[in-house]
Amino acid sequence: MLATNLLEFKKGLTELNKVSDKDPILVEEYIDGQQYLAEIIVYKGKLTIVCILEQDVLRKKRFIVLGYQFPANLSSDQYADLEIAINTIIKEIGLENGSCHLEFRYVNKEWKLIEINPRISGGAMNKIIYHGTGINYVKEIVKLHLGEEPLIETNRTECVYVRYVTVEKKGVLLKVTGKNRAKKHVGVKEVYVKPRKGSILTPPLSMGDRYAYVLATALSQEEAKQFALQALKEIKFIIEPL
Known part of the structure; x- marks a missing residue:
């Protein structure tokens, strides 16, 4: 829920407490800017960025992602900076084997991490990756957890x-x-x-x-x-x- 002033903030707290007055409420700075999603996989410490997508976000009562575009429209400098940010985050959390997706916003020439989840993004994500690259990403994630090396090789680009x-x-x-x-x-x-x-x-x-x-x-x-x-x-x- 976006609160742009104190009154909206108090109203939001009241509404959330009506749902549950026991659950904690997360308050964070709102960062405005284009939102992106990165799917990554790590095998024996080697990180591979599977894809970067742009997200279209519905900003009404809640923030809901309605659109996904692959590939993201990034300059070479933006991509290089994002790659550094992703590698820094993965090193910080100590991921050696596994997959996750990260959501970012690009603001004032800086990448800001919005969210990170230890799984593939839901919905149509595997379909997007397959139709865009030819990679069956879920299959490669399963192989990783069976102790096999995942094969992340693009055989088409759409x-x-x-x-x-x-x-x-x-x-x-x-x-x-x-x-x-x-x-x-x-x-x-x-x-x-x-x-x-x-x-x-x-x-x-x-x-x-x-x-x-x-x-x-x-x-x-x-x-x-x-x-x-x-x-x-x-x-x-x-x-x-x-």
Whole structure:
């Protein structure tokens, strides 16, 4: 929750305490800027950056990532600085074997770590990496944990864009239309719809409240995004309000 003044801060604390007055509340500085995600894997101390993506973040009641673009549009200097930052962080936490994803914002020519998780990013991430690079990243993570050396070799390079669907009002899902039409759009590789008829849908308060996505590929980042957004218009959630 973003608080830009003392009144909003107090209101946010009150709202969070209504959910649970026992759980701790994390307060942190808000850093404004483009957000990026890095997927990395470490085997016997050797770090490999699998991919860097740009994220499109919905900034309403909560911060929800709605879009992922691969590859990220970074200059050579930005990438070099990010590589240094990632290596510094991984060395600091002492990771010798494992995978994780890190989220950053780039502000005033500096990389600021927003979040780090000891797993692959959820949702469509493995699909994004596969369609963009040919790497089955989950398979390589499993190999790592079986004691085998992961093989992170790109055998194709395509631009990928994924866009998620959320809803504006709470209600009971009656039906979803447009999935098959979305699949027929140029560049579309994946269309996924999560909820079934009768599910209760709500406006997004967490990443779990993203109910569908379209994944598209193209030769350019702009085309991949355009293809995904055009196909996304086909998907409609028919909801009976609560």
